[in-house]
Amino acid sequence: MALKGNLRDFSTTQLLNLINLARKTGTLTIQSNGEVANMSFQEGKLIYAHLGAERENYLAQFLHNAGKLSKEQADIIETRVQGKSDKQIGRLLIQAGHVTQSDIIQSVRQNILNVVYKLFTWVEGLFRFEANQLPPPTLITIPIDLESVIMEGSRRLQEWEILQEELPDLDVSLRFTERPDARLRNINLTVEEWKVISLIDPRNSMRKIAQANNLSDFEIRRIIYGMLQAGLVTLVQQPAKPRQQPIQAGESPRRKRAKAAPPTESLATRRSMVERIMDRIRGL
Amino acid sequence: MQAAKMVITGPFSSGKTEFIGAVSEIDVVSTERKITSSAEQIKETTTVAMDFGRITVGDDLVLYLFGTPGQRRFDFMWDILSQGMLGFVVMVDSTKPETFREAKRILETFEGYASTPYVVAANKQDMEDAWEPEDLRIILRLRPEVKILPCVATDKETVKNVLLELLYSILEELDKEESAQHN
Numbered sequence: 021m022a023l024k025g026n027l028r029d030f031s032t033t034q035l036l037n038l039i040n041l042a043r044k045t046g047t048l049t050i051q052s053n054g055e056v057a058n059m060s061f062q063e064g065k066l067i068y069a070h071l072g073a074e075r076e077n078y079l080a081q082f083l084h085n086a087g088k089l090s091k092e093q094a095d096i097i098e099t100r101v102q103g104k105s106d107k108q109i110g111r112l113l114i115q116a117g118h119v120t121q122s123d124i125i126q127s128v129r130q131n132i133l134n135v136v137y138k139l140f141t142w143v144e145g146l147f148r149f150e151a152n153q154l155p156p157p158t159l160i161t162i163p164i165d166l167e168s169v170i171m172e173g174s175r176r177l178q179e180w181e182i183l184q185e186e187l188p189d190l191d192v193s194l195r196f197t198e199r200p201d202a203r204l205r206n207i208n209l210t211v212e213e214w215k216v217i218s219l220i221d222p223r224n225s226m227r228k229i230a231q232a233n234n235l236s237d238f239e240i241r242r243i244i245y246g247m248l249q250a251g252l253v254t255l256v257q258q259p260a261k262p263r264q265q266p267i268q269a270g271e272s273p274r275r276k277r278a279k280a281a282p283p284t285e286s287l288a289t290r291r292s293m294v295e296r297i298m299d300r301i302r303g304l
Numbered sequence: 305m306q307a308a309k310m311v312i313t314g315p316f317s318s319g320k321t322e323f324i325g326a327v328s329e330i331d332v333v334s335t336e337r338k339i340t341s342s343a344e345q346i347k348e349t350t351t352v353a354m355d356f357g358r359i360t361v362g363d364d365l366v367l368y369l370f371g372t373p374g375q376r377r378f379d380f381m382w383d384i385l386s387q388g389m390l391g392f393v394v395m396v397d398s399t400k401p402e403t404f405r406e407a408k409r410i411l412e413t414f415e416g417y418a419s420t421p422y423v424v425a426a427n428k429q430d431m432e433d434a435w436e437p438e439d440l441r442i443i444l445r446l447r448p449e450v451k452i453l454p455c456v457a458t459d460k461e462t463v464k465n466v467l468l469e470l471l472y473s474i475l476e477e478l479d480k481e482e483s484a485q486h487n
Contacts, residue, residue: 294471
């Protein structure tokens with residue numbers, strides 16, 4: 021059956037956790053903002069990841085990214101080895117003494133991890149898991165335990181979490197600070213920050229501004245957080261909206277459960293009632 | 305006349321009305337209205353109050369099935385509906401991953417209302433895009449003892465199976481209470 025959806029609903033962390041726990045084999049493809057990423061897994065282990073357009077081979081680029089080859093070396097190799105697979109290129113480079121087997125393993129592993137860690141920051145995009153679909157055998161795959169990947173990816177997400185903690189409610193609006201100080205004179209804003217600035221108004225919530233500029237929750241929080249830190253804007257405290265009383269921190273679910281109507285019948289009566297209902301449902 | 309109550313809950317458009325309709329001996333009493341919110345216009349009408357179905361067990365016992373309104377703005381009714389229930393079913397549309405987070409939220413809310421047993425019905429398992437129940441278990445972070453059952457809400461047999469599994473869970477809970485009393 022299909023395993024597909026949107027990162028809006030399931031984070032990369034959740035997907036990797038699912039693949040790890042279910043020991044899945046196959047390839048997860050994620051499309052977001054015109055980029056396509058593929059991650060392949062065998063028995064719940066990450067074995068390959070690739071971001072961007074499909075190519076004939078990747079190894080020279082990986083080795084360059086890892087600092088094992090210069091840009092010129094990587095370019096020369098790529099032009100001379102057309103039609104050869106990564107495994108063949110790897111053997112040639114080892115035989116020529118340019119790199120060691122360990123260099124290749126480390127470079128491929130690092131590339132896989134870089135791709136996956138980048139995906140942790142994707143907050144939107146269509147994903148699809150194709151069971152039993154694996155990369156071609158010509159590519160070099162490295163089995164990597166997902167537990168450590170998930171932990172490191174989660175650590176990198178801390179920035180996002182800090183932002184969410186600092187700005188939990190996107191329905192709050194903003195206004196320009198009333199006493200701008202000298203720091204604001206030399207402030208440089210990006211195009212996106214200017215777009216946000218243009219909509220700063222106590223009548224516009226952060227959510228509205230984000231929608232108007234097609235920004236994700238993460239992006240609007242990051243921009244606003246920067247502006248708050250710079251003293252450019254301040255939050256407008258709005259009157260509390262009428263809402264249901266939430267469960268307070270420290271209030272245990274058991275306490276809440278005590279509000280449920282306690283059963284008045286004896287256990288035997290309840291058991292008899294349940295058994296009768298079961299008989300009736302079986303007969304429907 | 306003794307009355308027993310089960311609650312069928314779940315996100316908007318997860319199949320609660322169909323579920324109750326599959327086994328109810330009366331036409332499901334529901335208060336459906338034209339949908340006005342553009343975000344929710346994937347069907348023409350929706351349940352704005354609650355669904356209500358009935359299964360007569362005998363002269364002295366009747367089972368009522370209450371379906372909760374799926375939209376968040378009616379969640380003030382959930383507490384009322386959950387009072388005195390035997391157990392509850394959380395319906396999940398297995399083809400709509402965008403609703404799984406909401407399903408998890410509803411499930412946790414109902415867990416907070418009462419310590420009654422519940423099962424999760426992975427609805428629309430006849431559809432090509434349906435997520436497998438065991439994948440849903442992981443995504444919804446269900447404890448191992450919570451049953452997640454394949455379901456097609458328009459198929460009476462699968463609906464019966466979900467209700468029976470819930471009743472088995474209720475019996476198991478009664479067993480535990482009984483042994484706790486003896487200890």
